[in-house]
Amino acid sequence: MNHLGDRFTARLGRFVLRHKLVVVLAWLAVAVAGVFATVAMGDRLTEDFAQPGQPGYEANQAMHRLYGTGGDDPPLVVVVTLPAGSTAAGQRAEIGELFSAAVSAMGVRVVSYADTADPRFVGDDGRTTYGLVFTEPTRGMNADLSEPLRKALQPALMPGATLRVTGMEALAEAEAKGLDVLAETLIGGLGALIVLGFVFGSVLALVPVLVAAVSIPVTFLAVYGLTGVTDVHTIVRFIVALVGLGVAIDYSLLLITRWREERALGYEGEAAVEHAMATAGRSVVVSGATVGIGLLAMVVIPVPFLRSVGYGGIMVPLVSVAAVLTLLPVLLAKGGPRLDWPRRRLPAESGRWSAWARGVVRFRWAGLAASGALLAALGWAAFSLQLGQPVSDSLPRTGPAYEGLSELRRAGVPSGVLTPLDVILPPGVDPAAQAARLAELPGVRTAVAPHGRRSGGTSLITVVPSDETGTEAGRATIARVRAAVPAGSQVSGEGPQSLDFVAAVYGGFPAMLALISVLTFLLLVRAFRSLLLAVKAIVLNLLSLGATMGAVVLVWQYGYGSEPIWGLAGTGSISEFIPVMIFAFLYGLSMDYEVFILARMREAYDRTGSTDEAVVKGLGRTGRLVTSAALILFLAFGSLAAAPQPEIKMFATGLGLGVLLDATVIRALLLPAFVAVMGRWNWWLPGWLASLVRVPAGRPAIPLPVGAPGPRPESDPAGQGRRIHE
Template identity: 90%
Template structure:
């Protein structure tokens, strides 16, 4: 039976084979232009995390506009320890001169014990004091301001005293080490080439890498064009390079593997290419569309940063599918047979994966229990997910910034001083009275309103919490401060913006998930001509995503993997945008393997009428392919994890673990066991749904059997 999708890919294959030279020249021209675009696109990308309309973001924008400092740029914290016998009260004037030098040299807004005489700026029995230095925003400049601040203040330091500079950004700068995009892509490409060499055993291993080498710069060309109409975040360049590398190679691997099978059956030349396009080509289309559907979650989220990532992400499978369905058939038709030397003969026997599949069919219930238990354990860890900023304890434990943090702790000063809140008061409010009132709130160490903090009709208060705003206790303090400020006041800082981000992104997530699931369901019903297979694919995907998030929680939030691998302690929370991005990308990427395997199972069942044989043949034919494809993606994401930014490390870890988990536990065990258990239920499609999806309802004998009995015993 020829499916409509088969006809499309066959027609497309015939078209490109008739116009080989035009196709190759078009891709070559686009790739050359893409190389130039790749060089220049970095300057057109943004690092802005804009959240228009959200109170925290608008407050941060207001404080930048009115005061030029603060907001979502946390201050540097200067820790001064006086010599034995001296106290901050006794050297208040000298402390004032010290921080005045900081304000002058850095053009900063400064508050310290000298301005306020507040004893909560002092610890260690009066010997240790700290001050907050709010500098101009440094995002996008990659500038560590702790060193110039130290240099500016040290000449004014009292004799015998010590000075240390710390702060959240200073601590984070200590870990910002890693590879650039080009180095990561080259490493990922080398790893992929090694895997492909093992899979093909011939020069043909170079072809998927060549397709990726063409599709990546062409995707960058498309991204370059997008920057002319909308802002695109800088993280997109990592996604295009590494995700693009993995996706293009995976799709190429699928088509080339099927092409080799057709040649082993005696088909040569363009006939082998056309037959591969009719089957594997259709799977590539379905997989690419599924990835695009998953990324719709990013596009419809009302956060420009994530929306731009969604735009860039959708381009990756789009360009990869186009390259695989147009350029690759030409390469296979013209040079495939010559490149496939020496060629390992495809075994007609059961093979290791067929033997594995027969074992799963025989022990189907055990396979369900084992895989389900593992997913439940990992998924359970996801329920302890905490979204928010990293806490100081998760940042590097070496370097000058960490020494400053240690000095604060030794003096009995809580780490909440690293994440203060700024409150912008409207005209008519009394800053001193409001500061005194806010200082009495639970979770607030102190609140101060220096005399000079005025701009236009507004005034400013800094609220210093006891707990860091990235912790649960810190978020509770933010809620109390927001509830207590007078009407018209705005609460700024990283913490409020983080809370609002979570609300904006995840508030409508259930409805978004429902929409994506419905679209995917209709696509898969049309692809597999089955009700149960479509539902099962979505459910297994969601189970895989839940287990992946649980693994990310264990690796990063609790530090069971981040500390031994990267030397980074558990973060205590996961960056707010990470789960949304992992979901959007992994939803489609993991569905690729589902499509690869189930398409072959459907094909085998249509030919044999036996579910057990369909499972054995489907997994036997695709097991090695799926494992190799997953390994290539895993290596690509492993390269991405070498990026200096901890957020990208988290993202790459989630994608890598998700792909690995999906290709092993889900697709190699849970999927075939479930299909084997469900028997003929797998192939049933109600007539009304067939009409909706515009596909045949299945073979007449299948429907007759379904009416009599839909259990395994009827096979």
């Protein structure tokens, strides 16, 4: 009996080959529409990180609505150093006039020594003072208003004084340099073309790039349609372009490689295409499905920003699979043999990978121990993961903003003043009394209630913490402030919203992981007809993800790679949405290689009945393919890491390291060693489970194109033993 997936891809192959012109014209039409959609999409994307229903987000929205400033936009911090012999106390009126110039010119809200008389707004030297300048919400990533503010203040600056503007946004602006999405895609495509040139040694290397060039604009067209029904975040542009590039090329590489093998075995014309579709096409379907299942993690999260990324991400494998299973067969049937020139004749089975596989089989326990130790070491680093905003020390240590921060620190002012909190008090509460209470809390430098800060019956307190809210101490301060404010109050700022984001995203993560694992298990049981192989695939994938997160922690949180590569110091924490995005995308992408390798191992075992031989044949036939596919994805993610935003750099780093780790340590060593250790238990499938997923318990028969020669054993190169499987 044939597998349903085999029958589907075989029939699909025959269908598209009977309607070649229609298929090509349809893809050409939607690709052209996709180009226009790509150009027009910019104004339809959002940069909003909405978290409706979460206390921090709702407090920030209330700040925007009632007071027009603040919320999740951290303030600019103006640092004024008076000349020697002067004091802030002696020039309080002049300081007030200085900040009044900013209010008049830019409509900002200012909290300073001039309007509070709080000595905590003055440094230890008595002549360095700072003011918090809350601007209107800036909905752009790294939107820096420090230079316009400096120009507005400069004419009112006291003689002999110096003025510097710092703040988290101003510090971040110094690193917001990088390539745009088009340049990144072109660089990634060029790198992929070079790899494909080595793999195929012929003009055929252009075909996977052509498939990607069609599937990417079509995916953008789908995203464009999505913007009509829901908000879609601007980060989806990078994901569609770079992940789409890698996925489409990888799937194309798998199908083309199998097509070349079938031609080498004697299949010609459309028969070679159909047989490749019946085998490798099924692996493409399973791989695309696993990527989609992984992205369900983001679709079910109650955060619109991540949900939109999940929707956009799911469209990437869907369109890529559709292009590879419909457009690519037509291209191979019509021009494949002519494009496969000058062909570099490579054996279907790599001698080096076969030799490596024999070594792994021979030393299987040592392979398990070595790979397990490395994964455990990296996974251990993941336990020190800190989620939250970046800290100031992780941002560039040059430029005017850093000079302002250094001036504050020399005056004994802690960097926590860069990340203040605003407390919205309900009607009837005395703000001065509440400010005095909050100022006494551990971790609070000061809390002030400037006169006249009222709107809609509410009043406002500004809390200045000693530690940045992106640090563990800062997060503890937020918790204390939230616990101390009267009922009905709202605590706003980037820090509270960050804490609520973590709770919303990761609070239900175990249940979500269980759901995804069950769906993946059923899919893989059906694909491999094995209980153990399906469980092992999920376990190895989770080990790979844990090790990848450990690598991200080492590279970014501790700075063991970010500083030498990008010139950025360790962030001290990882942006809240990065781990879940890495999990969602890498869960399916890394499973691709599992599907590629185990599908060939399954074929080899069904033919030989030997697990050791299945490991050698499976890895020998897929090792080169998996390595090339991983390198292409790595180059795509390397291009993505050239984006200006540090969050995208983190995301790209995680995907790139994860793909390399998965293709080397896990799929080239741990996987074959584990299969070799488990022996015949790899192929066991209980009857009840076989019935549940509707697969036979016996060996599968691969459906062949009508009239095509059947498969022959390895010892029958001439094909005398050909037969047709019924």
